[in-house]
Amino acid sequence: MKKKIIISGYGKVAKEILKLLKEYRVLFTKKYNIEFIVVAVIGSKFLLYQEEGIDIDDLSLYGLGSSSLENYAKNKRIKSKTLNDIKGGLLIESTPTDINTGEPGYSYIKWAIKNKMDVVSLSKGALVKYFDEIMEMKIESNSQIKYSGATMAALPSMDVGLYSLSSTKIDRIEGILNGTSNYILTEMYNKEENFDQIIKRSQEEGIAEKNIDYDIKGIDTANKLYILTKSLLTSTMNYKSIKIEGIENISIEKIREEKRKGNKIKLIGIADDEGIEVRPMEISQSNPLYYVDGKEKGIVYYTKDMGKIVVSGGESSPKGAASSAIKDMINIYR
Numbered sequence: 001m002k003k004k005i006i007i008s009g010y011g012k013v014a015k016e017i018l019k020l021l022k023e024y025r026v027l028f029t030k031k032y033n034i035e036f037i038v039v040a041v042i043g044s045k046f047l048l049y050q051e052e053g054i055d056i057d058d059l060s061l062y063g064l065g066s067s068s069l070e071n072y073a074k075n076k077r078i079k080s081k082t083l084n085d086i087k088g089g090l091l092i093e094s095t096p097t098d099i100n101t102g103e104p105g106y107s108y109i110k111w112a113i114k115n116k117m118d119v120v121s122l123s124k125g126a127l128v129k130y131f132d133e134i135m136e137m138k139i140e141s142n143s144q145i146k147y148s149g150a151t152m153a154a155l156p157s158m159d160v161g162l163y164s165l166s167s168t169k170i171d172r173i174e175g176i177l178n179g180t181s182n183y184i185l186t187e188m189y190n191k192e193e194n195f196d197q198i199i200k201r202s203q204e205e206g207i208a209e210k211n212i213d214y215d216i217k218g219i220d221t222a223n224k225l226y227i228l229t230k231s232l233l234t235s236t237m238n239y240k241s242i243k244i245e246g247i248e249n250i251s252i253e254k255i256r257e258e259k260r261k262g263n264k265i266k267l268i269g270i271a272d273d274e275g276i277e278v279r280p281m282e283i284s285q286s287n288p289l290y291y292v293d294g295k296e297k298g299i300v301y302y303t304k305d306m307g308k309i310v311v312s313g314g315e316s317s318p319k320g321a322a323s324s325a326i327k328d329m330i331n332i333y334r
């Protein structure tokens, strides 16, 4: 089965998606009988469209963003197209996250669903701002939408909650949901390194959000937990009621003091039917999240009938995020 893929946002994650699709092309055909053909990549200033499929090797010679799409197209004498030229397929939404407007992800997702396409979203803005509307739209259109990349990516949080815990009630979710802030806190704990130096490194490694405040001020944690809560819990809470505190005021002295007591400070998100809270917490060795370090993340589901389920690992990285998006694509069509 051939499946046309359209990607919005040609950045770090999108580039890894292309690489992985090429690397695993034969495996996916053999294992799932699915061949993904990337026919369009949409940038903010250029829309690259090739019905026969984009040459991934050639495109990888250029950098990231619209200018790379344009340079590739120039070389192949292709003109920029519009969304109206694209018919059918699956949209991978990987533009920057903006929770104030939900854009540009919201417009791309709406366009795809209206055109009866399926969607895999890595960006979180549209899901945070328009979750109910998007879910209604996809039912009307009979489209499928998956968003592992927006909910801890390489760490399987949605899949565990949605499939493995489908028969029980999830009473509470607790987790370390943001790799960048966990990396910062871990480096401060282990090396007593300066906050800004670690931030710089996480940006260079491509795991930080475009707006670093999202990582360090707890917003990315709140976003992921909100999307998980809307998907897995029965609460009807709204985003504005989330209490959010970040790690920007955590000092080396405070970390040292907790270390002496045998504790670690972690940025924890907690969700239950009462609401969501995000804040740095001192946790002891009896808490499974104590052992989640570096760029890794962890989630604990407290369920009514299956007890406590802990999932950890899946460190934040553009490649891990790319792989989680491809997993969603496979799980839609297998």
Ligand SMILES: NC(=O)C1=CN([C@@H]2O[C@H](COP(=O)(O)OP(=O)(O)OC[C@H]3O[C@@H](n4cnc5c(N)ncnc54)[C@H](OP(=O)(O)O)[C@@H]3O)[C@@H](O)[C@H]2O)C=CC1
Residues within 6 Å of the ligand: 008, 009, 010, 011, 012, 013, 014, 042, 043, 044, 045, 046, 064, 065, 066, 067, 093, 094, 095, 096, 097, 104, 122, 123, 124, 149, 150, 153, 206, 207, 208, 209, 210, 316, 317, 318, 321
């Ligand atoms: N990096 C990571 O490890 C992870 C990221 N995510 C999420 O995935 C998304 C993408 O992340 P990442 O690849 O790191 O981000 P980048 O900033 O590297 O890439 C985003 C790209 O989107 C393009 N873009 C901006 N505005 C528009 C627009 N209006 N239309 C089309 N394209 C646009 C930009 O290029 P140009 O403007 O030149 O076209 C840019 O290159 C984010 O929402 C992030 O939250 C999720 C999990 C992990």
Ligand SMILES: N[C@@H](CC=O)C(=O)O
Residues within 6 Å of the ligand: 149, 150, 152, 153, 177, 178, 179, 180, 181, 207, 208, 209, 215, 220, 316
């Ligand atoms: N900035 C995020 C990346 C994915 O959502 C993180 O650090 O976990």
